[in-house]
Amino acid sequence: MSENLKDLYQEVILDHNKNPRNFRKLEDSNRHSVGFNPLCGDKLDLYLKMDGDKIESVGFLGSGCAISKSSASVMTTVVKGKTKKEAEELLDIFSDMVTGKKQMNDQLVEDFGSLAAFSGVSEFPARVKCASLAWHTLKAALEGQNQESVCTEKED
Amino acid sequence: MDVKTLREDFPILSQKVHGKPLVYLDNAATTQKPQTVIDTLVRYYSEINSNIHRGVHLLSEKATAEYESSRHIVKDFLGAAHDREIIFTRGTTESINLVAATWGRTHLKSGDEVLITSLEHHSNIVPWQMLCQEKGAILKVAPITDAGDVVLDEFKKLLNPKTKIVALVHVSNALGTINPVKEMVGAAHDVGAVVLVDGAQAVAHLDVNVQALNCDFYAFSAHKLYGPTGIGVLYGKEKLLNSMPPYQGGGDMIREVSFQKSTYNDLPYKFEAGTPDISGVIGLAAAIRYFKQWDHHELFAYEQEIVSYATERLKQCPGVRLIGTSATKVSVVSFVMEDVHPHDIGTILDHEGLQSARVIIVRCL
Ligand SMILES: Cc1ncc(COP(=O)(O)O)c(C=O)c1O
Numbered sequence: 189m190s191e192n193l194k195d196l197y198q199e200v201i202l203d204h205n206k207n208p209r210n211f212r213k214l215e216d217s218n219r220h221s222v223g224f225n226p227l228c229g230d231k232l233d234l235y236l237k238m239d240g241d242k243i244e245s246v247g248f249l250g251s252g253c254a255i256s257k258s259s260a261s262v263m264t265t266v267v268k269g270k271t272k273k274e275a276e277e278l279l280d281i282f283s284d285m286v287t288g289k290k291q292m293n294d295q296l297v298e299d300f301g302s303l304a305a306f307s308g309v310s311e312f313p314a315r316v317k318c319a320s321l322a323w324h325t326l327k328a329a330l331e332g333q334n335q336e337s338v339c340t341e342k343e344d
Numbered sequence: 345m346d347v348k349t350l351r352e353d354f355p356i357l358s359q360k361v362h363g364k365p366l367v368y369l370d371n372a373a374t375t376q377k378p379q380t381v382i383d384t385l386v387r388y389y390s391e392i393n394s395n396i397h398r399g400v401h402l403l404s405e406k407a408t409a410e411y412e413s414s415r416h417i418v419k420d421f422l423g424a425a426h427d428r429e430i431i432f433t434r435g436t437t438e439s440i441n442l443v444a445a446t447w448g449r450t451h452l453k454s455g456d457e458v459l460i461t462s463l464e465h466h467s468n469i470v471p472w473q474m475l476c477q478e479k480g481a482i483l484k485v486a487p488i489t490d491a492g493d494v495v496l497d498e499f500k501k502l503l504n505p506k507t508k509i510v511a512l513v514h515v516s517n518a519l520g521t522i523n524p525v526k527e528m529v530g531a532a533h534d535v536g537a538v539v540l541v542d543g544a545q546a547v548a549h550l551d552v553n554v555q556a557l558n559c560d561f562y563a564f565s566a567h568k569l570y571g572p573t574g575i576g577v578l579y580g581k582e583k584l585l586n587s588m589p590p591y592q593g594g595g596d597m598i599r600e601v602s603f604q605k606s607t608y609n610d611l612p613y614k615f616e617a618g619t620p621d622i623s624g625v626i627g628l629a630a631a632i633r634y635f636k637q638w639d640h641h642e643l644f645a646y647e648q649e650i651v652s653y654a655t656e657r658l659k660q661c662p663g664v665r666l667i668g669t670s671a672t673k674v675s676v677v678s679f680v681m682e683d684v685h686p687h688d689i690g691t692i693l694d695h696e697g698l699q700s701a702r703v704i705i706v707r708c709l
Binding site: 190192193196197206228230252253254255257312314315318 | 362363683684685686687688691692695
């Protein structure tokens, strides 16, 4: 495997793909949104339980490639307990990271924890959408677009 | 036939991808172009570019002659009866839409049926769905077996006097299955339906003869046959084409225009409104000439050899399940891998220099 590929499929990613965290429907959720990437058929249902402005718990279901599934899984672990604003800030940093707008440095890796595992995605432009799907779906859920389908793509 | 020298005809194949020699496996999506096709396009634009069918100057005469002789080459390639049965379109998709919009709109009424198969590409589903919706007609779909063959008995059972048009793929893009088109056409004709065959994946892998198949329409795209993108063909039986209204209005498709009424041109021009893709048509003819120079017997036998090899090797990989195992199939190999998403496989293969198909299978299953 080339170095790039190893960076893409890091242990953290493979682990979350195999054993996704918070992989369940939240029975008491008060926000739900659906993300869809028609290009690869990735689909994900995201459930949030908001306590005021705070994400009290989060769960997801869905199928997809290793990148999209692990990204959703890692996301659920980091946004739990965060406020809407904090989660949106994470989204911005994540977007900058996977599109290569922001270079990773030691400080960011430390602050960002397991999310930093997705920095390798920036070398694979075709996979940026896979990594971002969960985050776009989260944004829609936070904005209260219940049941709305978030699409990364116009159907081709 | 020497594969190494054949590869050298395709300049794109000499490059490296991620440091590895390029192995291009995505020919079902689009084929690469041999140097002779590229040269033809360059020569057209550097030597004879002009508009056709109207100029009285030398360049226009040359361009018109090449455009029309290309039509003749396509006619011979498909085994059609007349040059005027060959209509140039943007591709398979447009050819199918043309038939749906003209033949379909004039012949379908509420309660009529359109029959397709489960093997169809989106381009041979959606135009019929749109037509059925507009007309209150019903779209019927013939099922396939696990191996990927159309269940012929079911197909025949679905045919009835309400079936006005049958649209079926000659060779499946996802599974490689070759449909027994001749038999299916015969059954459709027995109930009075017309038949459109989507030949997008067939022309590069089978020797097609539309008169032997006896289909009413046949569609294909140049870009899947080593030709340029943006150009394709609709073959139609003369009688049917003559009975159809034009598809689009504009230049070239009219004989006389007044503000009260216009009269339409003869075939094939009636269906070629506006300045066509002249270089594309000439490029398609160059691609056909290139393709025809090979001994097809030998070429197709070689394809079968590599498809068997790939199939055998894939069968040995743990967790791999082959999709599309028809006894009559061309060189498309589709598979799913337990626990591994096709998109991940695609990325990994790409980094080994393999340009493989995208995730067509996930979409179809
Ligand atoms: C069986 C089949 N039909 C139709 C099409 C559409 O061809 P085009 O995009 O060139 O119009 C394709 C292309 O993938 C195909 O494989």
